[in-house]
Amino acid sequence: MKHHKLLGLLLAATITAGNMLHMSVSAAVTGDINGDGSADSTDLSLLQGYVLGNSELTQTQAKTADINGDGKTDIYDVVKLRKTILASDRSIKYTAVTDKITTGYTDAFKKLSVNDGGSAVTSTTELKTALSPYLSEALVNNYLTKYNDTFFSQSVLLVKPVFLTSSNYQKKKIYTTAECGCSSSYAGTYTTKNVTSYLNIRVEHSAASESIGRIPPNAIIPVSYGNGQWAHVTYDGISGYANMDYMQKISEPAPSYEFIPDLKVDSIKYSAGKLNITASEFKSTATDFAPAILIQTTISKKDYYANGTTWSVTITQPPELKYDYxxxxxxxxxxxxxxxxxxxxxxxxxxxxxxxxxxxxxxxxxxxxxxxxxxxxxxxxxxxxxxxxxxxxxxxxxxxxxxxxxxxxxxxxxxxxxxxxxxxxxxxxxxxxxxxxxxxxxxxxxxxxxxxxxxxxxxxxx
Missing domain, CATH: 3.10.620.30 (C8orf32 fold)
Known part of the structure; x- marks a missing residue:
């Protein structure tokens, strides 16, 4: 027992000597206890654990733990390190994901300017407050399930809604003309009008030409070309011409796009007490356009000491389409x-x-x-x-x-x-x-x- 006690005294002396020694040793970065080149939340966590008696520091770490240089490692060093971290510019580790939303967003979402509406949320209550103006109750509840109390015990969520106007990305319509003179400006989806029995599909642009098929009332009819009187139709595998007097358009052809946009977070940096999040647009591999995008970025709770957040989103969409006339x-x-x-x-x-x-x-x-x-x-x-x-x-x-x-x-x-x-x-x-x-x-x-x-x-x- 005496030997164990002596060992304990020797260990205490070693730690004390270490504390005294480090007064003359300076780290490359003040507060960089773990030696990774920066003073951050990881160093603060090491220091807090040591001061509270929950963990030990290595001899090398102990040499840099006296942040305020008073010869002791205590709560004052924790306070000093926290202030040092808040005053230093640094990058924050994060994970990010974007959800592309086609339904369930509000008019307020549509009216957002590209850099507005971002929030840093630390609880489910704050998340609900941040999302409710922009998303339906059902969608908000989905996110409250995804980011629950367990999530917020360890993490802070940075959310940013962005609305992208689809017309800014659409290719300009160029109408083509068939050999018969019909124009693709008539293309779209039609249904029958004032048809009680059937509408004939004819072999030529003429009511006197042979009927090669029949279209029933209320049928959905794709049209590729037309001239106001006759339409190029395909129905039930039969292609020919139908009288447009008995048809009405119900939708335009699906638009095509220069590219389908998505957004990604590029960096999160801490500066002057604020988190600065930068995000930018990129070309998605998706085939369908979704105008509403919700960026969700997760950072460790121990990294969040900010008194505010700013978002900087760069949209690189093509310029608004211009018509020559x-x-x-x-x-x-x-x-x-x-x-x-x-x-x-x-x-x-x-x-x-x-x-x-x-x-x-x-x-x-x-x-x-x-x-x-x-x-x-x-x-x-x-x-x-x-x-x-x-x-x-x-x-x-x-x-x-x-x-x-x-x-x-x-x-x-x-x-x-x-x-x-x-x-x-x-x-x-x-x-x-x-x-x-x-x-x-x-x-x-x-x-x-x-x-x-x-x-x-x-x-x-x-």
Whole structure:
């Protein structure tokens, strides 16, 4: 027993000597008790355990444990180390995950700016408070189950909701034209309308052509092309043409995207008493777009001494899609993205006479004429044709603005403008002013067609 007691005295002397010795030994980083190059919560935990008598320090660790340099290792060193940690900039270890949410988010979620709404939560009560403004009660309860009291006994959760507007990532719609002249602008999902028995699928764009299939009432019908009268349909394995008078669109084609975005946490750094979390967007491997994203980042509770958190989220989405003809886009948004609707809209423009009645310019370009018409709601044949030309191009058609002459009532030839629409090997004339002045069909006619004007083409203006 005496030997054991002597051993204990010797050990105590060794520790005391160690405490005295370390006054003249300085660590590379003040408070770096475990020697990993930084003073952090791990060092604080070692020091607290030693002072409370729950654990021992190695001789090397004991040399750096007297943080305040008073020759003793006690509670004052714990306080000093805590202050040292709070005053030092450092990176925090973390784990992070993002959830992509398609339903169950609120309007408040949609209105969040990209760097707002982030919270550091240390309990289930705080988590509920942080999420309730943005998620449904069911979703909030799911997260309260995932992050329960046991989780919060060891960890702090950093949550950040981010809303991404899907239209900013969508590819621009480019409408294509089939060989028959039908446009993909009619594509989408349709159902039958005013059909009591069935709707025929025909072999040609004609009610007189052979019926090769039948579509029952209330059926869902995919359409790839159309012309306002006939649609390219496939139903029950049969492809052909159906009369659009008995169909109505119920949804547009699924959009395609430049890429599907997701978010990741890049770093968490402690500085000036705050946690600074940086996150950035990256290209996801997902195939479906989810606008609502909830970032969840876990850090150890012993690392959390912050008096606040800041989020810095970098979104690298493509710039907002721009249209070459913004006024034409606005008109199509109003009248419908349909070539015939665009023609009727241009033809309905109030006629404003020839030069010099109209304001003068030295830039008689497609854009000038079209912008004048869209802005003022009036103009001459050049204005009407230019308006239709821009709308037709946005619809994906090969349309050109033509300048030339047509016969006048006195027998002479007068200046005139119209458009050409090229579909396959056929060139059609679309003349809004002809329809405006005569009340006859000026849509998709051909040169020399009976009942139309005699067009003398001189110049392709665009």
């Amino acid at each position: 913004p006024l034409a886009k606005a008109r199509l948004d109003a009248v419908g993205w349909d070539l015939q609707a665009a023609f009727k809209s241009a033809a309905a423009t109030t006629y404003y006479g020839q030069k010099p009645d109209m304001p003068q310019t030295t830039d008689y370009s497609l854009e000038w004429y079209a912008d004048y018409g869209f802005t003022n709601g009036k103009g001459n044949c050049y204005v009407m044709a230019a308006m239709f030309c821009e709308m037709g191009r946005l619809l994906g058609y090969d349309v050109h603005l033509i300048s030339g002459k047509v016969p006048l009532k006195d027998g002479s030839m007068g200046a005139h403008s119209w458009t050409e629409v090229k579909i396959g090997d056929t060139t059609y004339v679309c003349d809004p002013d002809f329809a405006h002045e005569t009340g006859n069909n000026g849509y998709m006619i051909t040169y020399g067609q009976s009942g139309t004007w005699r067009y003398v083409k001189e110049l392709v203006m665009d």
